[in-house]
Each structure stands twice: as structure tokens, then as C-alpha cells.
Amino acid sequence: MKNRKVSVVIPAKNESSSISKVIEALVSNQLINEVIVVDDGSTDHTGEIASSLGAKLITHPYSKGNGAAIKTGARAAVGDVLVFMDADGQHSPEDIQKLLSKIEEGFDLVVGSRDSRSQASFGRLLANSLYNRLSSYVTGHRIADLTSGFRAVRREKFLQFLSLLPNGFSYPTTSTIAFFRAGYSVAYVPVKVLRRSGKSHIKPIQDGIRFLLIIFKIGTLYSPLKLFVPVSFGVFMLGISYYGYTYFTEGRFTNMSALMFTTALIVFLVGLVSEQITSLLYKDSD
Template identity: 30%
Template sequence: MSVSIIIPLLNEEKNIEILYNEIQEVAARSRYTFEIVFVDDGSTDNSLSILESIQKENPQVIIISLRKNFGQTAALSAGFDMAGGEIIIAMDADLQNDPADIPLLLEKIEEGYDVVTGWRFDRKDPFFSRKLPSQIANKIISWTTSVNLHDYGCTLKAFKREVIKSIHLYGEMHRFIPAIASGMGISITEVKVNHRPRRFGSSKYGISRTIRVILDLVTVKFLLSYSTRPIHVFGTMGLLSGGVGFLIAATMTFQRQFYGMAMSDRPLIFLSILLMFVGVQFITMGLIAEMLSRTYHESQSKPTYYIRNVLKCSEDKRN
């Protein structure tokens, strides 16, 4: 079987050769054939020239040079599109992911899992700025998506080709690949992997990514639960809002008719009207979303289901 290793990078000139040599050591001991896809995400140092020199020595090295810095998700997506292996592995270029863990991922794929994700159980990063926010985020993502993993942020993952080729990534969604793939009914497992301190260069991650991750999490949750039935989420909110508004208006009308209580000088009447209008708007949004959902699936012939296997009797048995 063939393996494609996807490595997005940005200004990692001191790490590239070390990482390449470590991967080659793993490949030399493996019964798999390896190709390495480096995705240069707009580096401004000598990363690209180093990659070109490596490629001259090894034709199994593929270089994708992006026109500018598009971000890790886009770089991984470019690598996935170019990969030709039956098993696709993603990893960082900063040497914190250990290539020696690649056989662990491949063993789990051989056991029948569709996605194998790394768990940096002994993470070598600052606690308050990196580890603590990551732990909180992992709990929230696991609870929201119902896919319980210890470490969504670990780039070191392995995928069967048919799984990753069916996924399109946007924003910062590379960390949500296991959750997105779960909607296809695939099997996922997690393995403990080594995590090493960064030796050269600086981290490209910051606390500012938190807001983008939260927004992408909302998107992922919507896609997992309601992409083919958006009226269920918008319609529910519309009925709740409109129902509360109607109850408030009905109560005030009853008070006016039987107790002579004034309505015009009470702010609740405006709140009830607002809630009913908002309810109508939510239901209208749901109907529009339903039409967009159908256009999205039908125009691209995108299935609303994923088949694992088809079993048929032979013609001889049927006759």
C-alpha cells in the first residue's frame, strides 16, 4: 500500500531537512511506499529552495508552492488534493510531531479504522497560553460534536483516502476533520503520540485564533446536525419566539378585556410584537435555507448519504 504524508509549512527552513531525514528513516523500515507532499504556505525564508534541493534527490517528494500565506487549513487541503496514496497522513513541519509515531497510525488503519488521530498526552507547550486553552477547547468540541477526543489540535492524523477525499475544508476547520468525517459514519480512534519541544523557529499559533475556532465550531455543528434539514433549527427558534410573543400578547389582551388594564403604556406589548415578527423571520430564513440546501446538494450531485459497501448476489445465484 502507498502512503502520502502531507506537511504544510511556513518559514521552517531549519526544520525541513531534519524532518525529511526522520521520515526517510521510518520509510526505510516500512513495507509501505511513501510519498511526501510539502506544501509551502507562502514562506519568505529559504524553505522553498531547501525543498527544491531535496526533491532533486528524491522523486517521491512533491512540492506545492502557494502564491501567498492562505493558512494551515488551505495548505492541508491543497496537499490532500495532490496526494495519491491509499493512506494519507498529515503532520506539522515544526518537529514537534514525531515521525516515529507514523507506524502506530498505520497499524490502527490496518485494524480497520478510517481515521486515526494523535493525542499529545505529554504536550511540551506552555500551560496557560497553550495547554489550558486547548484542554478547554477539546472538551467543548467533544461535547458539541459528540465525537470525544482528547486532542483535536494535533495535526498528526491518518486517513483512508476515500474519507479525506470526500471532505472540503474552509476557515480553520482542519482541526474538526474527525468530527466532520463522523457525519459519514466512519470509525475513529485515538492513539498517544510523542510531542517534542520546538527546536527552531516560532509558533504560528496564537490566542487570537480562539474566536475563529469558536465560529468554525458553530459551523461544524450546523453542518453535522442540520445541513440537510435547516428548517428544523430555524423553524424551532421561530416557533419558540413567535409562541412566546403570542402568549404575552394573549395574556395582555385578557387583562385588558377582563380587568381593564391598559396596554399602550406597557413595554411588554412591544416585546410581544417584536418576538412574533422575529419568529416569522426565523421561519422564513429556514425556508430559504431549505431551498439553498437542496440547490447545494442537487447542483453538485452531492449525496445525503455515504455507502460503506454494496453486496449483491451473482447472476448465477439469482437464476
């Protein structure tokens, strides 16, 4: 990277079995100016290992979440470009060059895109495919991997959206949608994902519900009307169909039809208000 400083930010919680290999590969990389490890309330020796190997260590007194660790690292970084990656050994430091090359081409956010073979399970593959399709529809841009945590971004632009980012695991989703919403340039490059070391911190039931909420968050973050208008139209058409049925069979207009028409109107108005609120949120982030 010419005349640019690169900071690698690694959120870590109880990753003592893998953190040493990750940091050793990063500190020897000539493209990287600093490696920041944010220890998110680990109960093992993750922080001690990271510090002993030359990483800049920031410790949370208790676990605040993956997204909170990302925000802490972004605030503390000195680099013009931030690279976010996991501490579990899934992301290959060799692929950082691919991300930085795209940044040099003029992109503001570059995401390492995983293929189907890199998904932890069929359920995860199915969920991610759904997120990618929905987000592509909402944004009008092809999104190859919405939830990948391996990414490079221009720091000054990333800092604009810190207030929008959640403290949990869905920060990749929010940041991607935010960059598209702001009109910034986003690119995807294929990367290899290795088998993780240690135990995953994702809880199937709890995080499954959370990921379902992400679907709604995608729409409300980018363009609420694209989510609410189809729902409103569907309820309205259902009301028309039911009214037609009752008119020809009973010769009257029923309360159920009136309820459906009212619901369709309310859903549309909620979408309209949400659209205005979303615009104000991004205006404030600037």
C-alpha cells in the same frame, strides 16, 4: 501497511530551522512511500532544504493558507493513506505507526490526540476544551482533540470533502466534522507533542476571533438544528417569562414579548433551512 502506499503531507511556511530534522526522520521510515512538502510561499530556504533531502516539493507562488497546502498535497499524493503533520517538529514521526495501526483496524480517520501538557498556553487549552465539548455534543461522539493537525486518513474518502475544507488553519475541525457527518469511522490515539522550532504563525487576536467562529461552524457543518433549536427555545422561554411578568404587573401583552416570540421562530426556521442545505452539501461531496 500491507499492500497500501502511505504518503506524508507536510504544509510548510518559513520552517527552515526545523524541516530538515522532520524530513530526515520520515525518509528513513520504511512505512512511508513518499514525503510531500507543500511550500506555502516561504521567504526562506524551506523548499530548497526539503527538496535536497528527498522530499517531493510542491511550491505555492504565494501564501494560500495551511488548509490550501493540505489540499494541494492531498491531490498530488499517490498513497492510499495520507498522513498530515506539521513541519515545526512538534509531531514525532515515531507516532505515525500508531495512526497507521488504527487505519489497519478499519478506521477511516485517525487523529493524534494531545494531552493538556501539550497545549501551548492555558488559553489554548481552555479554547480546545470548549471545542471538544461542543463538538462532542453536536456529533454525539466523544471527540478528544478537534484541532490536532497530526492525522492519518484514507485518501479516497478525504478527497470527497476538499470543497468543504477552508484554506486556513481550521481544516482539522472541518474534516473531522465532515467524517462524522458522513458516517465514517473516526478514532483518536494519544501522541506526544514536542516543543516547536521557530516562531508560531498563529496570531492571538485574529485567530482568536477565527476560533470563535469555529464554534458556530461546528454546529452548522454537522447538525444545525442542534445549535439553533436550543437558542430558539431559550429566546422563546425568555419571551414567555417576560410576557408573564408584564401580564401580572401591567395586564398587557408588550411589543418586546412579540419580538422575542418572532425572533425564536426565525431562529428555528433558519436552523431548519440550514439543516437542509447541510444535507445537500454532503450529498454533493459524495
